[in-house]
Amino acid sequence: MNQHHEVRLNVNGTEHTVSVPPRKLLVDCLREDLRLTGTHVGCEQGVCGACTIIMDGQNVRSCLMFAVQADGASIETIESLASGPEDLHPVQQAFVDCHGLQCGFCTPGMVLAAKSFLEQNPSPTDDEIREAIAGNICRCTGYTFIVDAIRTAAERMAGEEAGQHV
């Protein structure tokens, strides 16, 4: 039962091999085995969205998967978005500029949910933005500034895209 499994993970472009018992949640593997503590553990029951990661291109709850199930997967965590404060992803920059965070606990999950949503829907309405983050709970902001931030990020990314094509 406590027999360990070898698991290969590509996390943020780096190959890792970890040895985990089956019951180890993917989020705990990222935080404890790989020391990537940007992914937060909130409710551990799939409700709050703080542990959102992007696995094989899709956002998923890393508290609702066992690490052993991610063998061979490609994973992006919040750490992959920026190398430092001067190099923020447009979604992160917009969260800063629009005050889209206060305590910051929900922010990694919120930013990744927003990023993967904007990749599918680059010019969303406010209703669509609200729907996209319905599974990410924030107890500080009241969401208004988060919605502002995601809308701002979408506009800036559309601007960059247009600029590149001129």
Next chain:
Amino acid sequence: MKPPPFEYFSPTSVDECLTLLAEHGEDAKLLAGGQSLVPLMNLRLAAPEVLIDLNGVDELARIDRDDGELVIGAMTRHRDVASSELVREACPLLAEAAALIGYPAIRNRGTMGGSLSHADPAAELPCVTTTLDAEMVVVGPGGRRSIPARDFFAGHFTTVLEPSELLLEVRFPAHGGGPGWSFHEFSRKSGDFALVAVAVQLPGDGASAGLAIGVGGVGDRPWRADAAEGLLAGGQRGDELLQQAADAVGAQAREHGEGHADNDYRGHVAATLARRAFATALERTGR
């Protein structure tokens, strides 16, 4: 709060799954998308000794058309059902309901078979399968058998599946855009389980083929609104009759009520949702 220890298997074929089920029987749980089972394990409400992970069984993830039926493999993700062109054409009510399950991250992992086997009475798919008279195809040591949706759910979080059996696929009658359809649900927050859900297949004026009204979230399993179906079976679609049928849905819901709201409130919500669902469905018959 961590899941208790368990032994983990990741078979790659249905045959392998059946062998493992035969060996471990009641001690084993099948792990599909994990969006209900893993929270239960994290909370230690479930403590299976053996987990048989179905995510490597590729033959269980499929969407196909077979004669007059739409076939959805048990490991098909909600996201794929909601976005499938084939599902939208053959069974638009199912596509509409699948898009309302949980949140994007839940739909990316959660599966058809997982949701049905979990049998949450407030979940969308049990309600849709009951409404559409879908057939659950299961396989066990004795071979395959097909179970009508109305006989599949046995109560709260309970189905008639035996511990040695596995849900293979679900077969939906492919009504296409014939009758109008509509799925309306009410929950306190977008993505939550429904307080009440109403699924409707409503043929237009003068027609009755394919008529079905299902209700979820009220009682220990989804059910058909027989009295309302009876009122609409004659093919009349006048406003007054539609209101009577919606009130009949509400009256039946009042008899079933339990859970987060009192019976009168549930009945009121059910009647209101039914009225809206009829309107949407009728509008769609005109297309």
